[in-house]
Amino acid sequence: KAGVTQTPRYLIKTRGQQVTLSCSPISGHRSVSWYQQTPGQGLQFLFEYFSETQRNKGNFPGRFSGRQFSNSRSEMNVSTLELGDSALYLCASSFLSTGGWAGELFFGEGSRLTVL
């Protein structure tokens, strides 16, 4: 069974540009979450999608957005990039179907974004 796949693994952008990251969850998983990981802040929750709907959102500015497709694949977009957006962006999928139980998250290897 294939794991969570994230693309691209590495990318370099300059300030002001925008970036789109992609995540393919484990087959059968309908919940996809995104996290930002930095040395200073650790793992910070961005948002979570289930059945193409954003169910939860973390405390990030509106420059960070996402979406989920009918096949559960998800994308996240960061517009007007800032230096502080440099981070490892992790996607996680889960078999969660209803609220109240998080269960195990299965993480991808992440997309390492560097903003110059």
Add this chain to the structure above:
Amino acid sequence: GENVGLHLPTLSVQEGDNSIINCAYSNSASDYFIWYKQESGKGPQFIIDIRSNMDKRQGQRVTVLLNKTVKHLSLQIAATQPGDSAVYFCAETGGSYIPTFGRGTSLIVHP
């Protein structure tokens, strides 16, 4: 490699020793806890979980202890091996089903 280990508490042990990694959580309403392991260049990987109605749970070479009175979680690794070297995160979930992750502890195992 990944620099996720910077600025983290570090635990150094000798191969074969037992390791104990601690985590303090903040939400008294949290009812589900997970330990994750993150090796360099990889995403976090599930190790073991525990519900709030339990105090202890054992896996293969790992044991998680939960003390709800002081909101403390620990991960014990028996006979630590070099392959156990990684950053370990605890995560708590309560109310919302979105887990909140701790800052992580870097475990270094010396052969």
